[in-house]
Amino acid sequence: MKIAILSCFYPYRGGISQFNASLYGELSKEHIVKAFNFKRQYPEFLFPGKTQYVTADDEAVPVESESLLDTANPFSYISTYREIRDWKPDVLIVRYWMSYFAPSLGYITRKMKKHCKVVSILDNVIPHEQHFFDAPLTRYFLKGSSGCVTLCEAVSKDLLDLKADATYTVIQHPLYSHFGKKLEREEAENKLGLKNGMRNILFFGLIRMYKGLDILLEAFGMLPEGYQLIIAGEPYGSFEKYQEIIDRLPNKDYIYKNLRYIKDSEVTDYFSAADLAVLPYRSATQSGISSVSYHFEIPMIVTDVGGLKETIGDRGTGIVSKECTPEAICKEILRYFSDPKIKERCIENIRLEKERLSWKTFARRLTEFIGTL
Numbered sequence: 001m002k003i004a005i006l007s008c009f010y011p012y013r014g015g016i017s018q019f020n021a022s023l024y025g026e027l028s029k030e031h032i033v034k035a036f037n038f039k040r041q042y043p044e045f046l047f048p049g050k051t052q053y054v055t056a057d058d059e060a061v062p063v064e065s066e067s068l069l070d071t072a073n074p075f076s077y078i079s080t081y082r083e084i085r086d087w088k089p090d091v092l093i094v095r096y097w098m099s100y101f102a103p104s105l106g107y108i109t110r111k112m113k114k115h116c117k118v119v120s121i122l123d124n125v126i127p128h129e130q131h132f133f134d135a136p137l138t139r140y141f142l143k144g145s146s147g148c149v150t151l152c153e154a155v156s157k158d159l160l161d162l163k164a165d166a167t168y169t170v171i172q173h174p175l176y177s178h179f180g181k182k183l184e185r186e187e188a189e190n191k192l193g194l195k196n197g198m199r200n201i202l203f204f205g206l207i208r209m210y211k212g213l214d215i216l217l218e219a220f221g222m223l224p225e226g227y228q229l230i231i232a233g234e235p236y237g238s239f240e241k242y243q244e245i246i247d248r249l250p251n252k253d254y255i256y257k258n259l260r261y262i263k264d265s266e267v268t269d270y271f272s273a274a275d276l277a278v279l280p281y282r283s284a285t286q287s288g289i290s291s292v293s294y295h296f297e298i299p300m301i302v303t304d305v306g307g308l309k310e311t312i313g314d315r316g317t318g319i320v321s322k323e324c325t326p327e328a329i330c331k332e333i334l335r336y337f338s339d340p341k342i343k344e345r346c347i348e349n350i351r352l353e354k355e356r357l358s359w360k361t362f363a364r365r366l367t368e369f370i371g372t373l
Contacts, residue, residue, distance in 0.1 A: 003032065004093070006084065008041055013261070026359040036080065039070045093121065096122050099127065179295055192269055199228065230256045281324075304322050
């Protein structure tokens with residue numbers, strides 16, 4: 001089968017680019033696959049982080065691709081469509097995660113649907129930070145899809161709310177496995193300059209309002225001595241509001257911050273030092289951070305939003321806080337550390353999930369779904 005993938009690849013960085021590289025590699029084992037990339041993913045003024053691109057010291061996976069689509073230039077929509085059409089794929093796979101991409105991707109998929117099957121992998125149907133135009137733009141995009149793949153049931157529900165007759169399947173987010181082996185805990189702590197012998201709580205990934213770092217900070221301030229909070233990730237926007245909370249906490253000296261994009265070779269250090277990852281999200285679909293936690297066998301505390309209960313709580317790989325409040329998060333952290341059996345059960349279930357959530361399985365189920373369209 002000839003498979004075209006239109007999305008972000010190297011030199012773009014981040015979780016979606018990593019996902020695409022892994023999927024490309026797995027599908028290429030049995031199919032002819034070509035990557036069609038963005039020429040410009042976002043205009044710089046719309047991008048809230050420091051850079052969209054891999055830097056000299058990143059270890060992103062290079063994928064050979066053809067950079068064509070400029071989301072801010074409608075003329076590139078036409079040329080991108082023609083290039084993909086002329087390659088004559090059997091199926092076009094696109095990734096969709098926010099309505100900004102609907103005009104460009106929707107134009108291409110609606111045109112390509114006349115020539116081949118079109119499958120959309122939906123990270124989100126409605127983005128975490130919502131706008132009045134999200135629903136109509138997403139409806140426009142969805143009309144170009146022969147079928148959709150969601151990564152959790154929560155996204156499927158959002159899909160059916162917008163397109164009741166959508167053809168779709170759910171395939172859970174595979175595990176990232178390119179980060180290497182876990183280090184000895186003390187070695188990781190020493191590399192990061194952390195105090196030894198503490199109970200280490202990790203908040204990892206891009207810092208955005210919906211991810212609830214402020215909730216975790218307030219919860220951390222309620223904990224007794226013996227706990228250490230590790231914050232690792234690039235802020236999207238100002239960190240000032242979080243720093244104001246930190247400055248008034250009684251245990252602020254036990255908060256470690258590395259406020260930048262964490263390159264792949266460094267990810268191991270943070271998860272090797274952690275006892276527990278906390279995802280206090282105000283809203284969510286699924287989380288790529290949970291896939292990294294699974295790789296390193298780190299249990300999680302998550303909030304009961306989106307697909308987190310389905311993918312973590314129902315699988316027994318972590319604890320679900322029923323309320324998204326500092327008090328509730330603090331209570332669950334104390335419960336986790338008070339009973340060693342909770343950790344043992346979570347790690348046992350994580351090991352079962354690691355067998356189930358491989359890229360090979362994802363690719364097989366994806367191609368089986370394509371065969372039904």
